[in-house]
Amino acid sequence: MERPLQLVLIADTFPPLRTSGAVQLRDLSRELVRQGHDLTVMLPAADLEEAWRLEQQDGVQVLRLRAPRTKDINYVRRTIGEFLMPFAMRRNLKRSPLANVKWDGVIWYAPSIFHAPLVNSLKKASGCKGYLIIRDIFPEWAVDMELMDRGLPYRFFAAVANYQYSIADIIGVQTPGNCPHFEIWQQHPDHKLEVLQNWLDKPTNSPCSIRIADTSLAGRKIFVYAGNMGVAQGMDILLDLAERLAARTDVGFLFVGRGSDAQRLRNISQARVLTNVLFFDEIHPDEIPDLYAQCHIGIVALDPRHKSHNIPGKFLTYMQSGLPVLANVNAGNDLVGMIRKEQVGLACESNLLDEMESLAEDLLRRIESDLALPRRCLALFEREFSAEQAARQIISALAD
The missing domain is CATH 3.40.50.2000 (Glycogen Phosphorylase B;)
Structure with missing residues (x-):
């Protein structure tokens, strides 16, 4: 040493x-x-x-x-x-x-x-x-x-x-x-x-104050987004995606965090009466692993106007918890290559709702059929x- x-x-x-x-x-x-x-x-x-x-x-x-x-x-x-x-x-x-x-x-x-x-x-x-x-x-x-x-x-x-x-x-x-x-x-x-x-360091075992089983999303396959909700994330398409999948009573969307766009996004969800979407305020970071243990797919979002490369911290927390990702990011972002090479989820570079819907449906099928998917996520985290x-x-x- x-x-x-x-x-x-x-x-x-x-x-x-x-x-x-x-x-x-x-x-x-x-x-x-x-x-x-x-x-x-x-x-x-x-x-x-x-x-x-x-x-x-x-x-x-x-x-x-x-x-x-x-x-x-x-x-x-x-x-x-x-x-x-x-x-x-x-x-x-x-x-x-x-x-x-x-x-x-x-x-x-x-x-x-x-x-x-x-x-x-x-x-x-x-x-x-x-x-x-x-x-x-x-x-x-x-x-x-x-x-x-x-x-x-x-x-x-x-x-x-x-x-x-x-x-x-x-x-x-x-x-x-x-x-x-x-x-x-x-x-x-x-x-x-x-x-x-x-x-990221090794996760803690703190219980999460959010219990999905006690909410209107109980029993569904959960897409989760936990983190900052600001201009840089470009999250409107995620609510559009939730609206597209509203007929699927087996799927839900959970948004946890704060940020300059958080209240606006809540208002949009309420105005559209999106019954498959829930928002929660920011929770303590030590509660995140237990939150993800209740979820199935992690969401990464970056506004498509970005030209720089970014691997958000939330991507790491998903990998650490064995959660595959659905990503909507700027074209050419290094994160896309990593997701595809490591086979830890699916990524959209077009910012098109039709493609996001197709990828979400595909990933929902994969989490049922590809039992090695969580292990690949964990292996990527521990290596990198x-x-x-x-x-x-x-x-x-x-x-x-």
Whole structure:
């Protein structure tokens, strides 16, 4: 084993938040500690009255630093808050007991794209390497989604993102399809680009508060979607699919989570009187395995306007639970090739309802006839997406 390292992980999401990023970082943190390293997680905290607060979670030291609010506010206030965040964190770090720690490596997680000023100061003070984990390429995906054009806001965000890249020694992207975006960055002799697959830790055994057997979907084959319901997911087609399959009294659709589109989607379902659809609020991540044990097929949805590649965290949770997937994603996404090669579900690249209906019907037949399907899902997860694999890869890159 490599010598134990003194590491700092900088992010803007971590438990008690329940986002997929928070769960990922919790699992990575636990695994780094299991592998013998000393880890401090540094986070912005808008609700702190004091400048800093030091906590312990699962052997991980968590330092929360007072910073401006960046969640659940409008875009302008969020941008200003995120821009100021690393400077506020750096100022309050200097008041904390960890002000003068020398780190062996700095790991940071994007989104957000705004951590670079804090990361750069820690790297320089410690003379260490930095590993940037990129889970989406912003602002490019926002342009793809027509949330912004290539005007002044885009140029501002692109400059922030490029500064972040410039101070990274290693960048870990989530699929090979993301690599071309960093071709110029990679030409620097000291820069290393690698694919760092998404990861999850071993599941817990917490009982789920949702009991499908006690709902109107009892006894049906359940398509489940658990996670963020926002613009980037393009989920309207899933309600269209539910409406197409409404005559099948043996099939139901379960949507669990929150997001900017969640209430709108609920309203559409109610307006159409979709009796085969149920919505539930977000649940604790530890309840997810027991939820999936009650379901049959996991749904992955990405708006077809995306041009970047993405393997969502929910895909990993489906694989971990042995659930085959029905995916509606942008054409050419690396996820499609993985699903087809590993035979762990079916994927639609056309965003056409007729094709989605055909694939859903096909997959419903397959889960009855292909008894090895759950085993293939589990095998893919254990080979590619374990937290142990991700932690070892990051440590190897930092120690290289």
